[in-house]
Amino acid sequence: MFTGIITDIGTIRSREDRGDARLVIGTAYDTGTVDLGASIACSGACLTVVDKGSDAAGHWFAIDASAETIARTAPGMWEAGRRLNLERALKIGDELGGHIVTGHVDDIGRIVSVEPVGDSVTVTVAAPASLAPHIAPKGSITVDGVSLTVNEVTDQPDGEAHFTLNIIPHTQEMTTLDEAAAGRPVNLEIDILARYLARMKARGA
Numbered sequence: 001m002f003t004g005i006i007t008d009i010g011t012i013r014s015r016e017d018r019g020d021a022r023l024v025i026g027t028a029y030d031t032g033t034v035d036l037g038a039s040i041a042c043s044g045a046c047l048t049v050v051d052k053g054s055d056a057a058g059h060w061f062a063i064d065a066s067a068e069t070i071a072r073t074a075p076g077m078w079e080a081g082r083r084l085n086l087e088r089a090l091k092i093g094d095e096l097g098g099h100i101v102t103g104h105v106d107d108i109g110r111i112v113s114v115e116p117v118g119d120s121v122t123v124t125v126a127a128p129a130s131l132a133p134h135i136a137p138k139g140s141i142t143v144d145g146v147s148l149t150v151n152e153v154t155d156q157p158d159g160e161a162h163f164t165l166n167i168i169p170h171t172q173e174m175t176t177l178d179e180a181a182a183g184r185p186v187n188l189e190i191d192i193l194a195r196y197l198a199r200m201k202a203r204g205a
Helices: 067-071 169-174 192-202
Strands: 008-018 020-027 039-042 045-055 058-065 083-088 107-117 120-127 140-143 146-155 161-167 185-190
Touching: 020 083, 039 058, 120 185, 140 161, 185 192
Parallel strands: none
Antiparallel strands: 008 020, 008 083, 020 058, 039 045, 039 083, 045 058, 107 120, 107 185, 120 161, 140 146, 140 185, 146 161
């Protein structure tokens, strides 16, 4: 379980394809405090630490990304050199600064536009039709692992929903959203409450 509050930006040092993809990720985390088998959210995808260490370049940990994980997350995000939003798993007693995030990517969206507004930027994201009913103004959504508040939602004729986000300078500095650009694919996770409400509605509850 996570909160969507990013605590580090890691960089993929290397990728080795051997059935699953073994990824070595450089981090500012002290990996001496990270257990093997621990969960770390990597740009919104919950993954398991399978190796760790430190060297002259700093601390690192390794994860195995399955073909399923790669297929269900944003294209290109698992290549060497890519920056990833990192969050360690929530501990009992930690401050819940964002919202409840599972680290399970629901679908892939794409950035439609990025417009400066004062010191902030307004980012418009297209969500696929499968997620459109679950996104609401002033509701929460996770974009590449970042907990954000939806400003406005506009339904599109093709079933997509375009929603807007206000990205303040602090969020730009602390996450990979400083790279936001039109056309960029992003991992989306809807609010867990919307997920359960949709299930209840489908069951006629």
